[in-house]
Amino acid sequence: MTATAASVAGPQRPVDPAAHPGGAEPVSAATLARLHLTYLWRHARRLSLHDPQCFTELVQRRKLIDRDPRMAGLIDKLSVKTFVADRLGPLWTTPTLWSGTILPDRPPCAPPFVVKSRHGCRQMRIVRSDRDDWKAICRASARWVRSPYGGWLDEWAYRDVPRGLLIEPLIGDGRTLPIDYKLYVFHGRVAAIQVHLDRATAHRWTLYDRSGRRLSAAAGGDIRPPAALARMIEGAETLGAGFDFVRVDLYDIAGTPRFGELTFYPGSGLDRFD
Structure with missing residues (x-):
């Protein structure tokens, strides 16, 4: 099954990739080139922004023209919990055991728990016992906080998410x-x-x-x-x-x-x- 643009998102209006509706920044030639080259590299086909036919093309289009100010707050793993609790109730969310920008010298709670960044993806470490290397987790989390995120792939909304960390209990059976x-x-x-x-x-x-x-x-x-x-x-x-x-x-x-x-x-x- 291939997800086409028409099947999932309805008819699309033609778009000028260099335009910047809604107050968005103008799109540079370098950004367009990077978008086209990375898409060609991963999908082995050319990217169509004027007439997107696939879901993956719609994602590239969104990067260029969608500047919905709500997005940054909703990809923030800390602040989104308020949004979810308001719409669905607090039982849908996982409690936050700790949050900040620098992990303390010792674990602030008993394992098992998860350390993750609030602003990025694939930035997570699981602490299952007191034998886990807490210093290594502190070093990794410090890199998450100081490193840019989202810019290379033109995911603009991550730019406005505060850099930080949070700890949650490990949900499920713990194993x-x-x-x-x-x-x-x-x-x-x-x-x-x-x-x-x-x-x-x-x-x-x-x-x-x-x-x-x-x-x-x-x-x-x-x-x-x-x-x-x-x-x-x-x-x-x-x-x-x-x-x-x-x-x-x-x-x-x-x-x-x-x-x-x-x-x-x-x-x-x-x-x-x-």
């Missing part, structure tokens, strides 16, 4: 990471669900439609729909209302949905979506 359900919400309606398994070991994923019918041939294996699927879809659509697209990441913890994060640039539009 393995829970299954990650990524719900793709277009114009307030879930169109597809990526199910990610074994993210810490043998990561694989499979794509389903909203009814649980398998769409992709990825080697993820069939997964029984979670007990909370209907509530997860309803919650994702509540969070996605008012946006042309947002990906809502959720978990099913013992039959109860739990919020993970919101993403406006899945895979930066460079991962395959089929």
